[in-house]
Amino acid sequence: MSQKFPAPIKYVSKNPAFRDLINDKISRQYFMNHIGFHLTHVEDGYIEGSAIMEPFLRQQDGNFHGGVIATVADLVTGLAAFSLVGPHDRVVTSDLKISYFSPGYGDHIFARGWVLKPGKRLHYCEGEIYDIRGEESFLIAKAYAIMAVIEDKNKEIFKK
Amino acid sequence: MSQKFPAPIKYVSKNPAFRDLINDKISRQYFMNHIGFHLTHVEDGYIEGSAIMEPFLRQQDGNFHGGVIATVADLVTGLAAFSLVGPHDRVVTSDLKISYFSPGYGDHIFARGWVLKPGKRLHYCEGEIYDIRGEESFLIAKAYAIMAVIEDKNKEIFKK
Amino acid sequence: MSQKFPAPIKYVSKNPAFRDLINDKISRQYFMNHIGFHLTHVEDGYIEGSAIMEPFLRQQDGNFHGGVIATVADLVTGLAAFSLVGPHDRVVTSDLKISYFSPGYGDHIFARGWVLKPGKRLHYCEGEIYDIRGEESFLIAKAYAIMAVIEDKNKEIFKK
Amino acid sequence: MSQKFPAPIKYVSKNPAFRDLINDKISRQYFMNHIGFHLTHVEDGYIEGSAIMEPFLRQQDGNFHGGVIATVADLVTGLAAFSLVGPHDRVVTSDLKISYFSPGYGDHIFARGWVLKPGKRLHYCEGEIYDIRGEESFLIAKAYAIMAVIEDKNKEIFKK
Numbered sequence: 001m002s003q004k005f006p007a008p009i010k011y012v013s014k015n016p017a018f019r020d021l022i023n024d025k026i027s028r029q030y031f032m033n034h035i036g037f038h039l040t041h042v043e044d045g046y047i048e049g050s051a052i053m054e055p056f057l058r059q060q061d062g063n064f065h066g067g068v069i070a071t072v073a074d075l076v077t078g079l080a081a082f083s084l085v086g087p088h089d090r091v092v093t094s095d096l097k098i099s100y101f102s103p104g105y106g107d108h109i110f111a112r113g114w115v116l117k118p119g120k121r122l123h124y125c126e127g128e129i130y131d132i133r134g135e136e137s138f139l140i141a142k143a144y145a146i147m148a149v150i151e152d153k154n155k156e157i158f159k160k
Numbered sequence: 161m162s163q164k165f166p167a168p169i170k171y172v173s174k175n176p177a178f179r180d181l182i183n184d185k186i187s188r189q190y191f192m193n194h195i196g197f198h199l200t201h202v203e204d205g206y207i208e209g210s211a212i213m214e215p216f217l218r219q220q221d222g223n224f225h226g227g228v229i230a231t232v233a234d235l236v237t238g239l240a241a242f243s244l245v246g247p248h249d250r251v252v253t254s255d256l257k258i259s260y261f262s263p264g265y266g267d268h269i270f271a272r273g274w275v276l277k278p279g280k281r282l283h284y285c286e287g288e289i290y291d292i293r294g295e296e297s298f299l300i301a302k303a304y305a306i307m308a309v310i311e312d313k314n315k316e317i318f319k320k
Numbered sequence: 321m322s323q324k325f326p327a328p329i330k331y332v333s334k335n336p337a338f339r340d341l342i343n344d345k346i347s348r349q350y351f352m353n354h355i356g357f358h359l360t361h362v363e364d365g366y367i368e369g370s371a372i373m374e375p376f377l378r379q380q381d382g383n384f385h386g387g388v389i390a391t392v393a394d395l396v397t398g399l400a401a402f403s404l405v406g407p408h409d410r411v412v413t414s415d416l417k418i419s420y421f422s423p424g425y426g427d428h429i430f431a432r433g434w435v436l437k438p439g440k441r442l443h444y445c446e447g448e449i450y451d452i453r454g455e456e457s458f459l460i461a462k463a464y465a466i467m468a469v470i471e472d473k474n475k476e477i478f479k480k
Numbered sequence: 481m482s483q484k485f486p487a488p489i490k491y492v493s494k495n496p497a498f499r500d501l502i503n504d505k506i507s508r509q510y511f512m513n514h515i516g517f518h519l520t521h522v523e524d525g526y527i528e529g530s531a532i533m534e535p536f537l538r539q540q541d542g543n544f545h546g547g548v549i550a551t552v553a554d555l556v557t558g559l560a561a562f563s564l565v566g567p568h569d570r571v572v573t574s575d576l577k578i579s580y581f582s583p584g585y586g587d588h589i590f591a592r593g594w595v596l597k598p599g600k601r602l603h604y605c606e607g608e609i610y611d612i613r614g615e616e617s618f619l620i621a622k623a624y625a626i627m628a629v630i631e632d633k634n635k636e637i638f639k640k
Binding site: 025026027028029030031032034055056057058059060065066067068070071072074075078092093094095096097098099100103 | 185186187188189190191192194215216217218219220225226227228230231232234235238252253254255256257258259260263
């Protein structure tokens with residue numbers, strides 16, 4: 001990575017099995033698998049992944065489709081939030097904002113997402129999307145996501 | 161459409177050929193065609209379209225993938241903005257924000273986008289995404305896009 | 321109002337005393353009172369208000385300060401959300417986005433806010449800010465707010 | 481500052497007089513001066529400032545008003561963008577988004593803003609707002625701003 005921005009603050013997950021839960025979740029993530037996006041790094045509150053940019057993921061001019069960039073942004077921020085919630089909780093995307101800085105046209109897309117501020121109800125997350133052109137990488141978009149924590153409805157029962 | 165919000169203000173395109181230009185553009189929109197999204201209505205500053213929600217466009221729980229929703233939001237708002245610019249200009253997505261209200265799980269996705277405020281440099285656009293469940297439709301997300309107008313560099317030459 | 325956009329969908333409050341609660345709340349809203357913003361219309365899920373734009377509310381060039389526009393946007397969307405929650409609940413701003421279309425430089429600012437999509441946890445709201453220049457009004461900004469519902473902690477007790 | 485996030489990437493201004501221009505601009509920033517916000521650090525593409533949180537800048541519950549937080553966010557991101565443009569150019573806020581993490585109730589507000597990605601037309605900026613409680617500081621909000629560069633119309637004349 002030739003251009004990489006400072007690492008965000010790291011949080012510690014309260015769920016020791018979060019890696020297994022993420023692996024289980026993504027095995028059934030049809031659209032994610034369809035576009036060939038796979039995770040390359042999984043940490044508490046921090047996720048990295050990449051995909052080969054096949055022709056079908058591009059626009060009429062050969063650039064990465066904005067919707068593909070939004071998709072990988074949603075994935076890395078959502079999984080980063082998911083890694084921090086309780087073993088029976090889940091997260092849903094409440095709001096996703098992407099700022100597109102410049103077009104991507106390289107061979108790969110790389111994305112990383114992290115939790116900026118975890119909360120009882122909402123996890124505020126950020127993500128970066130890079131265009132990988134051979135040995136070089138370029139930040140082409142930044143993402144801001146609000147992930148709502150959906151608490152396990154049976155939690156009270158489990159607690160007993 | 162059982163649930164449809166008030167129609168936005170309409171603008172008039174200065175480009176008489178905007179329908180042809182949109183048809184030409186989408187014929188080469190690989191990702192849009194790949195997910196099966198097709199336009200059902202094209203007007204000055206206003207676009208509608210829909211897609212059958214095939215299994216590969218869904219998440220692990222069968223709901224519409226947030227990235228697919230973002231993709232169709234980008235398409236309808238971007239084409240709405242494109243319909244209002246000059247014959248040799250184009251638009252790029254500068255910023256895209258999606259508010260996700262509730263999960264989509266029906267058969268079709270329907271999206272409409274419009275230009276809320278056109279400008280010399282930026283077109284502020286909005287879009288709505290509906291989940292079509294048989295005869296009923298539900299607003300599941302709203303999109304806000306800022307489309308930058310890229311003026312034709314040769315405009316001065318053409319003007320002569 | 322010479323330029324007014326379509327009215328949004330209206331919701332019905334479950335709290336019969338919401339007008340009194342809003343009046344009580346704003347009587348202690350120091351910053352709102354300081355800038356001279358007062359409500360002109362209060363309805364279930366819909367709020368209007370205005371202020372005389374005194375010189376101290378402007379920028380170096382005489383235009384309305386972006387922060388003042390954000391302030392009135394926060395007020396009308398927050399109160400619109402507040403009007404729909406339960407008698408003992410309250411709302412806090414989770415996220416506020418303002419799109420600035422053009423500068424304001426008239427005598428008054430007028431703002432209206434409404435709940436686009438109410439929810440158990442989050443109320444998605446929108447607002448419009450107008451510049452009032454004599455008899456004419458101009459839409460100068462649009463606001464998008466996510467208001468989190470803070471449920472009364474003693475609700476279970478009250479329910480008994 | 482007890483809690484401070486990693487420093488962003490720094491850019492170099494092409495305008496050697498940017499400090500003087502910022503000082504001149506803020507001397508006529510009526511609303512900024514009215515709320516008592518003053519700059520504590522000025523650098524190429526990076527601005528810090530703070531204010532004593534007088535009672536009139538608060539809500540009914542004594543917390544910092546969301547509009548005040550938006551105002552200081554607009555100021556530090558706008559001035560950060562302004563520091564990087566040409567000597568005769570200026571910037572206007574096109575879009576401002578604030579994510580509110582937790583309420584502020586301390587004695588001072590501290591804000592810093594920076595340019596994440598400068599561009600010919602748009603500068604993408606970020607900002608952080610801290611609540612200063614005695615010796616401790618807490619990140620209470622993050623801001624994302626899109627500042628449009630307004631090029632000096634007489635630039636061609638000056639170039640000759």
